[in-house]
Amino acid sequence: MTIIICSGIHDPDLTNNFIQHLKIINQKFLAANILVITYPKIPVYSPVHLEQFLTKNINQNDSLLFIAFSAGVVGSIGAARNWQSKGRKVKALIAIDGWGVPLIADFPIYRLSHDYFTHWSSELLGKSTESFYSQPEVEHLTIWNSPHQTWGWWLNKSGAKIRCTAADFVLNLLQKYDEI
Template identity: 45%
Template sequence: MSIIICPGIHESALTESFISGLLNGSIDQYQADILVFPGKDFLSLSALHILEFLRDRLKNPLESPLIFISFSAGVVGAIGAAHLWQLLGGRVKAFIAIDGWGVLLQGNFPIHRMSHDYFTHWSSSLLGCGQYNFYAEPAVDHMSIWRSPETVQGWGIDSSIGIFPPKGYLSAAAFLRMLLEHYEAN
């Protein structure tokens, strides 16, 4: 299983901080399986550039199931790349969109949304969300959830019943690790 990180349009130091915050726990074994799309400027929006990156970097491209973790503008390119990957015969184990506000998320793979506040969570879920999602509470600024996922606290919620009851208060990094461990086991 490979984890594909598709950042938004920002400095690469923020993505390095995100990975450090994510790995600062029980999933150090995933570090070797993480690929970071090096998109600069508007390449993060390009599904074709992300797909080309995957085909170049993966040894047995279609044999490796992928988990996409995308942020902000990177959600746009990543969701398109996930669909293209499947059209080519590849497998998407899960798609995690962090603050992909305004991006339509649909697919025949598990989708999870993470948001920096409740309003972004609620309004984004109108455009598709998965069964288990996360929003920060107290709310944080947009970049904080990417820069420091280990410090952002919030609710992991089950959206499948439509009432959005809280399921657990945890950090964004703990939520992500929980998802990764779940998909590693299944």
């Protein structure tokens, strides 16, 4: 199993911060098999380029769990669907602030949004298995750079709202899929 972390189009330090904050909160994250994909090394918005990169760098029998941010959500949903269409396993996609990206697939999809409007309007383009939105709202890059400080609401399968941070939500999902 490999966790694919796919950034948006921004300073790679923000992606490093995202990973570091998850590692600080949960030491098991240190042992996870993680492949980080950042722009401009790979055009993260391109499913074709992303899938080519994965094909070269991942065991074809590996199952993948994607964590993608912003423009990286565009490439990740396409690459994940292509990966699965070839008989390979995708456990889930965790889409962070992929506003305007239709997220429809045969694997679980989880959305995190930096505000309620983005959460609400994104759900019109594909219902999430579970979701999180920031409350109070934060800037777009903050949810990626500082997930441990981004408080909001986790909407779980039962319809309950749970107060937590974006990092708590992501780490809970990784535990659910036995990744940490």
